[in-house]
Amino acid sequence: MRDFTPETYKLLLKSFLKQNYNFQSFIDFFTNAKSRTVILRHDVDARKMNSLLFAQLENKFGIKGTYYFRITPESFDENIIKQIYDLGHEIGYHYEDVSLIAKTRSIFNVQRYNTNRDKALLIKASIDSFSKNLAKLRRIVPVETVCMHGSPLSKWDNRLLWKYYNYRDFGIKGEPYFDTDFGEVFYLTDTGRRWDGEAFSVRDKTTRKETNKTSGTEAIKGGNSLHSTFDIINALKENRLPEKIMLTVHPQRWDSRPLVWFRELIWQNVKNIVKGTLVKIQNDKL
Template sequence: MDFTVKKYKELLKSLVNQNYTFQTFDEFITDPSSKSIVLRHDVDLLPYNSLAFAKIQAEHNIKGTYYFRAVPESWNEDVILEILDLGHEIGYHYECLTTCNGDLKKGIRDFEDNLMALRKLAPVSTICMHGSPMSKYDSKDLWKTYDYKNYDIIAEPYFDVNFENVFYLTDTGRRWDGHKVSVRDRVQSSFNKVFHSTDDIINKIDTLPSTIMFTFHPQRWNDNTLLWTKELLLQNTKNIVKKLFFVQKQHPLNQS
């Protein structure tokens, strides 16, 4: 079975055995290693799933980056503090134009308020857009008018990583080739490697590039059969809806 915590542990072990340096996103931006992996986690839902990932990584002396949304289903202060205490980076998973219906002025105030609240719990030096695939608003558009670096933010992955040089793997769509059903979690890349399952990655682990960013949505990974099946059915339905009604509208020429 894929997308279980057991399978995640297998993936992590295989990466460790390749002697990568695991860096937080902040560390990667400020002092990138020549052979490094950034483990990015979008805490969209079920924050205790992210805490489980953070504990597994800490057992291997690995650090990752965890982006929290400013909504009740993500923002759990006990979890944020515990993940921070484990040595991981905390970041803000902003979706301000979605929550503010495209209003730029309200959106930047929402960003400022949520960033300030998160910084009361943890240092925050990086941010990352939450895709909100069912919304017509792309929160990255906030930065066409404003500049996140004015808020002591050093980087945002979709703006500050050259994915022509950094291999990007994301479990968007509950699959590793989810670009076909992704509305906004897309990057321009020169790499021609495509994987579908976690086992595909593990079996080809020695062929991976020297610099990689993984994006995980830990709510998708579960050892509980009932919850695993529920997430599978839900995500498959979402994939169909996204591809038919959202992806084809925004990316009509990229449907391979």
């Protein structure tokens, strides 16, 4: 059986259910966390039809999660957003306003954002963009949480906004990267098309060093690291996973069509090499 196909994902969900895990959206967990639970988060980065299929599949199992939509055309789709919401899932905004604004302006060569004044202009334009885009999404469905898009190829971290502004002032109750206690919640993400790809991720990582006591191999009883989805399934069978888990999936990576599946495999490997280099450059700067 191939990994990263909807069939394998189905098996993963079944394995969690068999071990009596609950599934919760981020807002549901935030307001009323269950004791043995998976916070099911989807980042709709691209290929949005895959997300709709995932939402339908989860609905069949009685599972609810959160779908974070970007504002860009490869993600944002009123019809799909409505359908996923109607299946009982939470919809959130997958914001990337800082990197988008920085990109647009530098294409037109207006700003390079090298001075403090330029940076202040960037932040102001970005928060206006955030507010406008959030309103656009809210015209379709209610939105209570937002989550940053990693924008690995941009030098800008989209969370920069919250150094100067507070998302609560926009009626937002939570942001997974800020409002999750990763000392308690074990973080699993398919970033890099593998489950142990933190080394390749520029921004999709927890601040493990300080707080993430239950993350990493030390949290998994028996020690083995989780590389493939089948490793997770096996760890579940042996009841080696912690009580609280945040599971982040990118449905565009999960495809049974051989050509798409193969392209995604190759593309992710190339991206991992580039991102590995970026992480190294960033670490060297520190």
